[in-house]
Amino acid sequence: MTGSGRDEAIYRNLYAAIVENHLEPGTKLPEDTLAEAFGVSRTSIRKVLQRLAYERLVDIRMNRGATVAQPTVKEARDVFAARRIVECGAIAQVVARATPAKLDELRDIVRREQDAEARGDRRESIYLSGEFHVALSRLSENDTISDILAGLVSRSSLVIATYGSPMSGSCRHTEHHDVLDLIAAGDAEGAREWMERHLREVERSVVLLEENPSAPDLRRILDDVAQRQRRQP
Structure with missing residues (x-):
């Protein structure tokens, strides 16, 4: 199989695993693990992950690697x-x-x-x-x-x-x-x-919860303010 054909096969495999929910949102996708599983280089895996990221099925973050996307x-x-x-x-x-x-x-x-x-x-x-x-x-x-x-x-x-x-x-x-x-x-x-x-x-x-910010801990905030006030001359 040519390099492009092999990459396409890996892409289709990962695509199906994600779309059919075999890999849950948030699942880590380490390049080394995937490279070993498919018997290819990390460079090949990286190209496939970038393609899936372009399609917004995978999230790639600096120094954190790739994960299955979790839509907001x-x-x-x-x-x-x-x-x-x-x-x-x-x-x-x-x-x-x-x-x-x-x-x-x-x-x-x-x-x-x-x-x-x-x-x-x-x-x-x-x-x-x-x-x-x-x-x-x-x-x-x-x-x-x-x-x-x-x-x-x-x-x-x-x-x-x-x-x-x-x-x-x-x-x-x-x-x-x-x-x-x-x-x-x-x-x-x-x-x-x-x-x-x-x-x-x-x-x-589908349960879509509002992304409201969490309620502030009013007591903690007021206690912190009171302590700072007491420390002032």
Whole structure:
């Protein structure tokens, strides 16, 4: 395998491990450990980590190394807001270009999602939920939209892993059947409204706490001030 092919394989391996939540947010990614695991140099690992950092799936900090990214509350909300803009905006093109054969492919993803949910496989269920949304966007035949959404869906998985409760974050497969029915009927506005509502419900299912500053320890502050006052002549 060529150097570029090897780096791509390592990238895909780490990408899947992060997006499918096998590596939790905050997990350290030491270059030496990864280099040994993949049998490559630290230089190769560094290039892969930089690529993942560019996609905001990995954080790299000076003298602290790389870790799986932990989205802030603002970043989490920004991701969902961006998804609403992209997915709702693309739905008219999706409806215009959808065919029975393409919709059947999407229904197959929904069936696999249902099976994963029945098995209690949360990781697989969340992964297939995201895959459904990306595959749906591909019906628009706009590669730029699909590429943008794929990145947003990947970051959504980190949001869910960071803030979600054990049962949150995954779309209900029955809802996915609903949008396919609307698309099959050619109801672009109904599908757009469904997508807007659906994505807001998914966002609400993830526990996003406000990043308010912690309340000051008033007694300690006042005691410190009083002590300084007593020491003054």
